Amino acid sequence: MNRNSFCDKSNALLKNAENRTITNELLMSYGIIVYPLKMPMKIKGYTHKFEEVYIVFINSDYCEECQWKPISHEINHIFNSDFSRLNSVEKIESDNPY
DSSP states (O other), X not given: OOHHHHHHHHHHHHHHHHTTOOOHXXXXXXXXXXXXXXXXXXXXXXXXXXXXXXXXXXXXTSOHXXXXXXXXXXXXXXXXXXXXXXXXXXXXXXXXOO
């Protein structure tokens, strides 16, 4: 897949996330799995890369409506290639605020 095609598809996926119309099937086609997990309330979500799959953990204590913003935020990290950056977490987060 060329870079422009990838960018077009990632932008479409992010737009779906922002509009809350994203489906698990669509996410899985990008190698993304969303998994609700009980976490401290101050953690909204985080992503773990395992081989070629990204697992987005979302705080299960937040209502479904409140989970969309962290899902979109974590998808941004994936499409920004943040997992291959050598910057600190603080720098990466400051480049991709909620």
